Amino acid sequence: MTSGRDVMRICILGAGSLGCVFGGLLAAAGHDVLLVNRSADLVERLNSGGLTLAFDSGDRVIPVQAATDCRGRVAFDLIVVLVKSFHTREALAAAREAIGPETVVMSLQNGLGHEDVIAEIAGPSSVVIGKTYVGGVMVSPGKVVAGVVGKPTYIGEPDGTASERVRRIARAFSAAGLETLASDRIMGVVWDKLLVNVATGALSGITGLAYGDLYDVPEVAECACAAVREAMEVAAAAGIALSCDDPYRPWRIAGEGLPPGFKASMLQSLEKGSTTEIDFVNGAVVRWGDRYGVPTPVNRTLVAAIKGVERSLAPTHGRSRRRDESPTAGSAIIR
Structure with a gap:
């Protein structure tokens, strides 16, 4: 430049x-x-x-x-x-x-x-x-x-x-x-926002729930915070300084000021029959966890569930939609 x-x-x-x-x-x-x-x-x-x-x-x-x-x-x-x-x-x-x-x-x-x-x-x-x-x-x-x-x-x-x-x-x-x-501290900023996406995106997509209903299910909140806690553990292992250490905070921030009918972008993508950004959200937590030896079973399960939903929406029965090369599909390498 x-x-x-x-x-x-x-x-x-x-x-x-x-x-x-x-x-x-x-x-x-x-x-x-x-x-x-x-x-x-x-x-x-x-x-x-x-x-x-x-x-x-x-x-x-x-x-x-x-x-x-x-x-x-x-x-x-x-x-x-x-x-x-x-x-x-x-x-x-x-x-x-x-x-x-x-x-x-x-x-x-x-x-x-x-x-x-x-x-x-x-x-x-x-x-x-x-x-x-x-x-x-x-x-x-x-x-x-x-x-x-x-x-x-x-x-x-x-x-x-x-x-x-x-x-x-x-x-x-x-x-x-x-x-x-x-x-x-841009990587800390990136991870701060990643935690918010980790908290709600996949769970909204899997359940099909807008935020009003999503936040009314205690088990969803528990799962969301478990996924965030894993991501925080990965960030700590990678030496990333986060702005908070409470896994419930990103869950709360994700829904602040939004109407009950608001839908996470991952759910919006699925409703359009589009590929989601799961590989760059929860999938990123999984990749970094593998890199630093931190188990991420909750995020790995959320990735699998979203990919299963994507497959169920494929326009041709029994055949996956065309996906651009994604990080988890073997590329050199994710709001």
Whole structure:
């Protein structure tokens, strides 16, 4: 990334609802932004009519550039990866020609393990890790309800430092209205959020319960906290400093401020017949547990159950849906 420039060339790889919030505000702040989404209809709508971001204060229409891929593009200063976890390898491989020697590739995806995929394809020196609490819901093609107030984003180097390039990105994002902090404990931040996903995602997907009912079943709470406790033990073995040591806290945080009808993203994926991000959530706990010799029977069982549900929803009886290569399926290597 060319440090002497105030304006960055930024690619939002996976410009769904959340990607549009980031890309739209960065474009409005004057950066040269490309929104990449596989939907040709959405790309046409964004290019012709702009992106509408809906805030409490009213709607804002922002002219944007969008495309279905990165073909023919010169190298970007920054690529923000926001595709579904299981599409990371495929998306980065397709964008390879737009990754130059100074390009920073930053994941803001859910879970743990994307940094390994990025390092393999773009090179270890390109990797920046991030976690965001920004929200977005696409209510119609090209219109996204944005949640940014009080929703910070944390970014840092894999080695735990807050380098100058990380601080520069944080300044640019914050100036665009996206509160972003350069963190010197980014892996702790990643694991803090991973614990929240571990607590509710798989159990919501397996039971089919929205949060109101999910939180009414004591046995579910007990299982959730057992899964979180395992993840905490793995983090401790890996030398990751967490912000809490109470396994019930991530379970409580996961449901705070959400309506009873809220559904975890894993359940939403299953209801659409889509592959979930289980390999990058509970599956990441299992992989790290194996690496550090920590047993993870609860998380291993949750992974197996979700994969069984996925198989039961396969469109062709007796044959699995096509899955992109996942970490547990043999790749070099996961909100």
